[in-house]
Amino acid sequence: MRPNSRGLDELRPVSIERGFTRNAAGSVLICIGDTKVICTATIENDVPRFLRGSGQGWLTAEYGMLPGATTERFDREAARGKQSGRTVEIQRLIGRSLRRCVDLNQLDGFTIYIDCDVIQADGGTRTASITGGAVAVLEALLSVGRESAFLGFVGAISVGIVEGETRLDLEYVEDSNADTDMNIVMLNSDGFVEIQGTAEGALFSSEELNDLIDLAKKGISELQSYQQAVFDVPST
């Protein structure tokens, strides 16, 4: 039995709030169950050196965990003077994924910075960051009248094999006991952007892989409805 009697293919409750803070061009609070992430988007009038003169803009992402987001305090990386390997891995994934939301050729001269800061962690922080980050990207583009550069909502979810069951949207107690943990990022109904799966315990088979893929498709499709809905009413 999953926590809260959740079905194997059921997402936790999802909420996405636009305009969460007011100084960034895009600012989103995404809550997926007890996981809460602030995703902001800032647009700067510059591109990295390797793109100067290329006619292309850029999008990059950074990720952080507030020290109080976890039950055991998470050491502040700024104080340690170094981002951990885990953080680096996650923010590279977020950046790669969200670059698929935008047509960089329409953003010449601009860099979009996405900052994903986890204020409460309960599993799935990297996928929540991607899903919320995509909303912040569109909000920021709208704020400068560049929404034509938006290609669609990238959505992301974790799936896994826990106690022999393939499950959608793992929360922390599941994630820490999973045999397989997989993060999947999609742009449309059968368009994969990224798939990262690891067998932490028992190995997984081709058949299980296909089951996990199907679960993820279902979950991401639902997330994309939440993302779309945010823009169907005026933001605060």
Add this chain to the structure above:
Amino acid sequence: MRPNSRGLDELRPVSIERGFTRNAAGSVLICIGDTKVICTATIENDVPRFLRGSGQGWLTAEYGMLPGATTERFDREAARGKQSGRTVEIQRLIGRSLRRCVDLNQLDGFTIYIDCDVIQADGGTRTASITGGAVAVLEALLSVGRESAFLGFVGAISVGIVEGETRLDLEYVEDSNADTDMNIVMLNSDGFVEIQGTAEGALFSSEELNDLIDLAKKGISELQSYQQAVFDVPST
């Protein structure tokens, strides 16, 4: 005229929310006008090396600004690999101040970590961090039944001289044009913990100093009422 027709000795609207996130022992969202800071308190079963065997506990603080908290993106210090001088200065002030809230002799074997992360900045982030942090300290002590070690609410506010006027609780547009900017921390009605004042423009005189002190006393007294009120009703 101050922004929003505020009186010279008037605080911005204040709200303090306990139990803002659920994993940390104490978790507070403090909003003073448009400045918003998440303050969490975590208690660990250890003390720094220099206190081992001393019979004393410890309290330390760290401060951060989320990159999207400011209009122009604030570089992530974890990514730069270094906390700025400003950050170091601020977190040392927060730590020194909040250590006055607690009787370290009653906390042998424990370290309280206070993390203050600014999610939206409009002036006065360090004083809001202290004021909110004191609430998080008490909430955390209550969670472990150690509230007897709490000595009282430390409150903090900025005061300054702007356009020739002494003003309470500077917001960003005032702070950036102030001749004098002063941060004051008090534990009770005439008990100073810390005073840090800088003449950014015109020098200030002894008389002006006394006026600023009086303004701060008034403001901190009001903040201490807000701090107390948070505990007069059950937390969520």
Add this chain to the structure above:
Amino acid sequence: MRPNSRGLDELRPVSIERGFTRNAAGSVLICIGDTKVICTATIENDVPRFLRGSGQGWLTAEYGMLPGATTERFDREAARGKQSGRTVEIQRLIGRSLRRCVDLNQLDGFTIYIDCDVIQADGGTRTASITGGAVAVLEALLSVGRESAFLGFVGAISVGIVEGETRLDLEYVEDSNADTDMNIVMLNSDGFVEIQGTAEGALFSSEELNDLIDLAKKGISELQSYQQAVFDVPST
């Protein structure tokens, strides 16, 4: 047409040399086409702090690229004072994968260090590191009479979609033009350890994913034969 008229499901020439250098317990030179990696294994009598008293040993991996391994010089990370995000991501993948080769419960008190240093790069350096690293692990375990802790050869290969074709074992000119680039790690004929796929260009579909998986299974099965063969004759 692939370079050197290679078939779509054909590996580049593979050679694996044991005992390549003599000071490390395990030392392997693996060449897959023009990609050449030195993989060494060292066994130390210690475990990381988080495993002390747990009854478990540990295996960890580090990855580096010699500055002269690439056509354009690759900046020495030791001189820059920091491993890049790419390096960190790769060595975490190598470590996770190779831990599946060994029964950590039989290695209490020991840490196996795998060092993978690329001396010539032509695509697929991370998968070559895993495949060669597994050989170094067994060689090192044999040197201390602990081969019973070896669970089997983990093999790894890249697959991808290039010019609309699914291809096995991408070399650099293919990799840099791939629409999809995927690294797959397996322990046995249908046991996946890790799958990491990224759509760099066009998105990939579930069907394409299955084709890529099949290619990888074929390639890894061949690599495992090469790994096994190394131990069928006495090492130098």
Add this chain to the structure above:
Amino acid sequence: MRPNSRGLDELRPVSIERGFTRNAAGSVLICIGDTKVICTATIENDVPRFLRGSGQGWLTAEYGMLPGATTERFDREAARGKQSGRTVEIQRLIGRSLRRCVDLNQLDGFTIYIDCDVIQADGGTRTASITGGAVAVLEALLSVGRESAFLGFVGAISVGIVEGETRLDLEYVEDSNADTDMNIVMLNSDGFVEIQGTAEGALFSSEELNDLIDLAKKGISELQSYQQAVFDVPST
């Protein structure tokens, strides 16, 4: 009774030597009791990026403690690879204070570097650095014929409450037992540049604050006479 029967409002013996070393444009050895600091001033033909084109020059300060300056060796910060929070806090204070000595509008294109290195420490090293630094600033400006940009001597002193007494110019044994420790910087007889006070033990009241301010005025006025006197005779 204070050490050496010093009066509560009495400075320790003060000496200020110009031209202490010969390569820097300004070079001062300031001794206040047993605290000895070398303050040098160097003028470079450049301004920081944020001032380019602004018509303004700049002044910045750095502070260090020689490892042998204290009874227990003070770890060399260059070897540790990091300036401590205390050092950062001090050098920011010195820089802010000494910028008040000069009219930056008359120094377009120049940066003055002030380096304060403590060779022997006995309390009050940051205020001695400011007082000595101001002398080095004028010496350096004289060396390039820019003395018209000098606005006056900033002086600084510590005051505090020790054993219930308000005292001027705390030495180390007093400082380490003080209930309140305050550093005050002034430019003229009632012009405050900076005030930083901390209650280390008992809190301080408004009345005590005023007493400390009066002590500091007296002490700084005397220091300014010493600063002036250095230029009344030709330097060596």
Add this chain to the structure above:
Amino acid sequence: MRPNSRGLDELRPVSIERGFTRNAAGSVLICIGDTKVICTATIENDVPRFLRGSGQGWLTAEYGMLPGATTERFDREAARGKQSGRTVEIQRLIGRSLRRCVDLNQLDGFTIYIDCDVIQADGGTRTASITGGAVAVLEALLSVGRESAFLGFVGAISVGIVEGETRLDLEYVEDSNADTDMNIVMLNSDGFVEIQGTAEGALFSSEELNDLIDLAKKGISELQSYQQAVFDVPST
């Protein structure tokens, strides 16, 4: 008796292989006994800032030890985030020495990077790096038709006093027991580039110094023959 009955003035077996890897302009594997170093040379179209406009090119060197090169694993400096003092000292020596091989005035606009990575260590890695590096320099210059800028082969060897005997080309077991350890670099038969000698045990006398110098002259002369021979046959 020396290991392998080697004579006091006898080099270990020497082999130098050109074109060891194919991406760098120059790539050499030098083996001196059991010491094996990969030396690559890369030419970039840029010079350091301090040489811009000077009409001069530049040559610089970096040195590294693969973690598996030594019996006890050598910590990876990229992972520690810092090159050790020993590494810095060695690569400065290599760079200074190899700059004597080339006429920098003929290399305006170019920087030659020499990377020396030890894959197996048995004493004398820094002198092997210099000797092999000189070969890589010429190979790289030939690859761009700039061989006229080559001034000759710098050769380097260690000499020392072990068990009261002056010996040529110390291997590790000798080096770690030497009373005196000296590294000597020469460009021609009586032209010294560098001499670095340290008495680790008993002090050395002027007379012993002269004996060591004579041994080094003999050894370097032989090494220069090996260097020359590499270019007497076409490279692979």
Add this chain to the structure above:
Amino acid sequence: MRPNSRGLDELRPVSIERGFTRNAAGSVLICIGDTKVICTATIENDVPRFLRGSGQGWLTAEYGMLPGATTERFDREAARGKQSGRTVEIQRLIGRSLRRCVDLNQLDGFTIYIDCDVIQADGGTRTASITGGAVAVLEALLSVGRESAFLGFVGAISVGIVEGETRLDLEYVEDSNADTDMNIVMLNSDGFVEIQGTAEGALFSSEELNDLIDLAKKGISELQSYQQAVFDVPST
């Protein structure tokens, strides 16, 4: 003609002052011409990890250049967060040299830290650091009654070939134009501790090497008289 009509084999004026500052166990100001270095010695009750239980004590050295010591300001290494290669090289030389002054077997449980900080630089700072450091070592040993562990004064001097002449004790204008620059460290009249020579311009011959050695012997012998003389009268 040398500056100040100095003879080719003549030292600059030498002065060595004991007890220069009062907190360190040994504190020396050494002036050789216009080069001035503060050398302090501190004794701590600990040894590095690699010596625990060995019965041996340790001596280590650190070197720094005050920013104002040179005509062009020398960047503060603590602020840059890194010691330069030159600094690391120098302090390793100082440490190796001064360890020859003491019998480490008589210092079990103790580490002597030597800190050499250049307050004014005019060539020869590393050799002045060694010569002054040896005096600080003895002063510190006397302060704890351990002078029996002192083996004698190590002295050091630079020699070089400038304008075709072999010269003793190069000052900055000579050093920066030298063809050969050599630093020599000796413990007694024919006992070499270290020799480090570099041909910056023309190569040097065996014969020139011998001339330089002779000059150094003469200079070091004189320096050892200065070192001895410091202890022939009571320190202040």
